[in-house]
Amino acid sequence: MKTIRVAAGSVNQSPLDWCGNLARLKCVIEEARAEGVQFLCLPELAITGYGCEDAFLMPNTVERAEEVLGELLEVSGGMMFTVGLPWRHHHALYNVAAVIVDGELLGLVGKQHLAGDGLHYEPRWFSPWPRGVVATTQCLGKEVSIGDLIFEVGGIRFGFEICEDAWSATRPGGHLSAYGLDILFNPSASHFAFGKQELRERFINEGARSFGCAYLYANLLGNESGRVIFDGGPLVSNRGELVASGKRFSFSDHTLVLADVDVDVNRSQVAATASRVVDAAEPTGLVRSSWVADWRMVVPSAALEARRWTKEDEFAQAVGLALFDYMRKSYSQGYVVSLSGGADSSAVVSLVVIGLQLAIGELGEAGVRERLAHISLGDEVSSWMSQLLACVYQASDHSGDATEESARALAQAVGASYQSWEIGGLVEGYTQMVGGGLGRDLSWEEDDLALQNIQARVRSPGIWMLANIRGALLLSTSNRSEAAVGYATMDGDTSGGLSPVGGIDKAYLREWLVWLEKVGSDSVARIPALSYVNQLQPTAELRPADHGQTDEGDLMPYPVLDVIERAAIRDKRAPLEVFVVVRGVFDGYSDAQLKAWVLKFFRLWCRNQWKRERYAPSFHVDDENLDPKTWCRFPILSSGFEVELRELEAHQGSL
Numbered sequence: 107m108k109t110i111r112v113a114a115g116s117v118n119q120s121p122l123d124w125c126g127n128l129a130r131l132k133c134v135i136e137e138a139r140a141e142g143v144q145f146l147c148l149p150e151l152a153i154t155g156y157g158c159e160d161a162f163l164m165p166n167t168v169e170r171a172e173e174v175l176g177e178l179l180e181v182s183g184g185m186m187f188t189v190g191l192p193w194r195h196h197h198a199l200y201n202v203a204a205v206i207v208d209g210e211l212l213g214l215v216g217k218q219h220l221a222g223d224g225l226h227y228e229p230r231w232f233s234p235w236p237r238g239v240v241a242t243t244q245c246l247g248k249e250v251s252i253g254d255l256i257f258e259v260g261g262i263r264f265g266f267e268i269c270e271d272a273w274s275a276t277r278p279g280g281h282l283s284a285y286g287l288d289i290l291f292n293p294s295a296s297h298f299a300f301g302k303q304e305l306r307e308r309f310i311n312e313g314a315r316s317f318g319c320a321y322l323y324a325n326l327l328g329n330e331s332g333r334v335i336f337d338g339g340p341l342v343s344n345r346g347e348l349v350a351s352g353k354r355f356s357f358s359d360h361t362l363v364l365a366d367v368d369v370d371v372n373r374s375q376v377a378a379t380a381s382r383v384v385d386a387a388e389p390t391g392l393v394r395s396s397w398v399a400d401w402r403m404v405v406p407s408a409a410l411e412a413r414r415w416t417k418e419d420e421f422a423q424a425v426g427l428a429l430f431d432y433m434r435k436s437y438s439q440g441y442v443v444s445l446s447g448g449a450d451s452s453a454v455v456s457l458v459v460i461g462l463q464l465a466i467g468e469l470g471e472a473g474v475r476e477r478l479a480h481i482s483l484g485d486e487v488s489s490w491m492s493q494l495l496a497c498v499y500q501a502s503d504h505s506g507d508a509t510e511e512s513a514r515a516l517a518q519a520v521g522a523s524y525q526s527w528e529i530g531g532l533v534e535g536y537t538q539m540v541g542g543g544l545g546r547d548l549s550w551e552e553d554d555l556a557l558q559n560i561q562a563r564v565r566s567p568g569i570w571m572l573a574n575i576r577g578a579l580l581l582s583t584s585n586r587s588e589a590a591v592g593y594a595t596m597d598g599d600t601s602g603g604l605s606p607v608g609g610i611d612k613a614y615l616r617e618w619l620v621w622l623e624k625v626g627s628d629s630v631a632r633i634p635a636l637s638y639v640n641q642l643q644p645t646a647e648l649r650p651a652d653h654g655q656t657d658e659g660d661l662m663p664y665p666v667l668d669v670i671e672r673a674a675i676r677d678k679r680a681p682l683e684v685f686v687v688v689r690g691v692f693d694g695y696s697d698a699q700l701k702a703w704v705l706k707f708f709r710l711w712c713r714n715q716w717k718r719e720r721y722a723p724s725f726h727v728d729d730e731n732l733d734p735k736t737w738c739r740f741p742i743l744s745s746g747f748e749v750e751l752r753e754l755e756a757h758q759g760s761l
């Protein structure tokens with residue numbers, strides 16, 4: 107029996123936060139040491155933070171990262187760990203994992219497959235390290251190996267797959283395993299998306315099974331740089347079986363999971379695999395160290411977080427954590443929401459509440475005070491919500507009692523501060539002023555959009571003013587479905603610094619609110635006061651009540667909009683193909699009606715790219731994202747699929 111103790115740790119880092127990032131790394135290393143860990147995996151680019159953007163190109167960034175690495179050497183006595191940083195070699199930048207063993211830097215492993223799709227832009231800054239190439243570099247005043255390396259430390263063989271490396275068909279574990287692997291390390295910076303942890307578990311288990319080793323997976327944690335949420339949730343698999351899985355969406359600075367692995371058992375199983383391809387020669391990139399980890403005689407243990415994740419729970423916890431982190435990392439005093447009592451603003455309020463409740467649940471009162479040290483929180487925990495979240499209902503002449511009741515009930519139930527303002531006089535003032543200048547009275551017949559938009563815009567200055575006074579962030583409430591078709595007033599209801607539900611569609615938000623009212627989970631408490639909003643039909647309430655305005659009347663049913671949007675934008679189908687898709691999904695509508703909605707979608711989509719460019723940053727939750735800065739790019743000016751739409755319009759008969 108030869109048992110080693112391995113661990114994977116997640117850390118909540120911030121880009122370029124040299125002192126904070128170092129302190130958190132030291133903390134997790136010390137905890138691992140106290141637990142007797144011998145081999146520890148820490149995340150990709152954890153020294154600098156993953157989201158440094160073009161600051162990766164600053165020589166200062168690489169120099170500071172090297173200094174931090176030097177400080178980490180000093181706390182590496184008696185153990186091996188790996189941590190990620192950017193590194194320059196031959197005037198190119200590489201994304202590397204440093205391997206540190208008992209006070210010595212053994213080498214720098216280069217990432218071979220750069221992440222360049224979706225919200226990842228690594229090829230903008232980094233070069234991929236070529237397979238099979240090994241070189242030397244000067245780091246911390248000494249010559250060390252860099253490149254496609256494999257290590258033998260105290261008789262334990264280990265190699266690396268750095269995040270995207272493991273997502274590729276040509277993952278490095280395949281060729282490394284020919285030389286015999288005891289451990290494969292995967293330092294990662296893998297963004298949250300619905301259902302993605304299951305996918306990670308699949309390739310981690312599969313790697314560990316087919317390479318016959320222990321697989322250590324360490325992801326980053328939390329809202330690191332604004333938009334992207336990292337799950338945390340470190341994992342250890344041994345020969346295909348998940349043996350340790352850490353908390354996802356933790357509010358702590360770090361999480362750590364341990365596992366004891368019997369190397370002898372793994373090796374004999376591998377030796378018994380007749381189909382295994384073995385390379386008897388030494389690998390070119392072999393780096394050896396004589397440091398010997400103490401062998402243990404302990405029965406392998408496991409630390410599994412056995413939890414089935416629903417999409418509802420993932421959404422609540424990921425965005426709750428993202429909002430909490432955003433508040434503390436932006437040093438703001440809390441949040442302000444213009445609360446209409448409708449679905450979007452109610453969802454935004456609920457997510458802020460969930461974030462604070464989860465933080466209190468996990469960190470306790472003292473822990474939250476420490477995390478929000480820049481805020482002088484009230485003596486009573488029960489007063490915190492009203493201190494950190496202010497909601498304002500802003501009634502116009504067209505607002506209904508039902509929405510005000512819904513807004514008030516929610517704010518009171520969650521303990522947020524609440525007030526109600528009248529904006530009718532301000533709307534009237536602008537209408538008179540502009541009408542006076544034009545020399546005519548404005549009317550709904552002639553000036554419909556302008557009269558709608560002025561109400562949404564008049565709600566903006568007061569709520570911004572309140573945000574300024576409270577030193578708080580104004581949250582905008584736009585959802586992804588509205589963003590797709592520009593169904594929002596720019597500088598009106600789009601006002602705000604952060605858009606928590608900008609990445610999620612309206613139909614799902616409404617389902618989620620029902621779940622939150624009626625179901626909840628072990629971690630996320632129900633909010634029964636959402637019963638009011640869940641009974642309302644979504645409406646902008648911008649036209650007089652007798653116009654019977656509803657979002658779906660102005661646009662189209664949200665479920666249809668979602669299917670069109672997915673087919674057109676995520677799946678990149680042409681208008682006629684989109685029509686074929688929706689026709690296959692919805693048989694209750696006529697062809698003429700569906701065609702009209704597809705045409706409307708494309709026209710509004712093309713016309714409103716400029717609005718999407720101007721939305722406040724939102725959180726990434728899936729691959730249907732429309733954020734032009736990170737995910738979905740489209741020209742602001744274009745012909746708007748003129749020819750394709752004409753063809754669709756003219757199309758008759760069977761398809």
Ligand SMILES: Nc1ncnc2c1ncn2[C@@H]1O[C@H](COP(=O)(O)OP(=O)(O)OC[C@H]2O[C@@H]([n+]3cccc(C(=O)O)c3)[C@H](O)[C@@H]2O)[C@@H](O)[C@H]1O
Binds near residue numbers: 555592593596716
């Ligand atoms: N390519 C371009 N680049 C830069 N700017 C461009 C532009 N095209 C138009 N514009 C500008 O945009 C203006 C029009 O945009 P904007 O003023 O935002 O308004 P607009 O898009 O015309 O109308 C807003 C729509 O959103 C709906 N809405 C508003 C508020 C709340 C809700 C709700 O769901 O609660 C719904 C409302 O019913 C209406 O259908 C133009 O006057 C022009 O100045």
Ligand SMILES: Nc1ncnc2c1ncn2[C@@H]1O[C@H](COP(=O)(O)OP(=O)(O)OP(=O)(O)O)[C@@H](O)[C@H]1O
Binds near residue numbers: 498647
């Ligand atoms: N009466 C109001 N009081 C305060 N804010 C309002 C009011 N009406 C609209 N707003 C602001 O404008 C945003 C957009 O309006 P919208 O009607 O789309 O709200 P909503 O919360 O999405 O409700 P719905 O589900 O009815 O669409 C709201 O989320 C809110 O921030």
Ligand SMILES: NC(=O)CC[C@H](N)C(=O)O
Binds near residue numbers: 226268273294
């Ligand atoms: N940092 C990375 O290499 C991330 C890429 C990987 N496909 C992921 O999303 O997890």
